[in-house]
Amino acid sequence: MKISMFLCALGAFLVGCSSTGKVSNEQLKYTQWQLTHIGKEVIPDSAISLQFIEAMQVNGFTGCNRFFGAGRIESEQLFVSNIGMTRKFCEGSINETEQMLLNMLEIGVPTKIENGDLILNGQPRLKFKSIVAG
Template sequence: MKLAFAATTALLLTACSSGLKVVESDLQHHHWNLTAIDGVAVNAELKSELEIGEHFSINGRAGCNRFFGSATLTQGVLKAETLGTTRMACAPEAQQVESAVLDTLNNGAVIKQDGQLLELKGDTHTLTYQLADWVQ
């Protein structure tokens, strides 16, 4: 009885200390809309979005410019490889969103997914996305 209790306790402690495991297939082929940066709602009219495709190709709209490239997922950290972007001038509000998104993707962010919410926690910002739909 004591051995079974000890084994169960060890298993639970290991599970709790490792956090939620991100399943790659739960991230790929989805379209996510940015809803908040650092807990503050983002203007939905900016239509900041993220799509994660096969082999972690990523693209979307940061603030007013589109971005595209690829990313890696290593030990729960999503990090963009070299991203290409369009170069349109942005209004100040859109530029703030754009800087936060590109900085977080380029520098890497710990991913936490809970159902239809996706959180990317970087060194400077935390981005919260809402699942929009499935991408082919």
């Protein structure tokens, strides 16, 4: 009887923890994400993506350039350091979006997983959906 009560309490605790939206290095490792929203604006068929691979290495595409760096979660924020990237020139809003995303990642951005989506709570808020590598 005591064991079943303990298991019920443990289950309730784990469900409570998973609903907070907090994200860890382990949750992000080996996942891929595609941008769906910038602020409240829906971005249909966005090419902007993030991928987390071995040892929290981050790869991505900004809509113009590919980038990579060393990721880490610290105090509920995602930081990407040592960012390297291709150097294609892009104009207008594509360049602005690229700079905004890379700046967020470099200085650190509050990050959570909410309803299966990756949320970067910067200015503006970025929402990514999970994609299956193929």
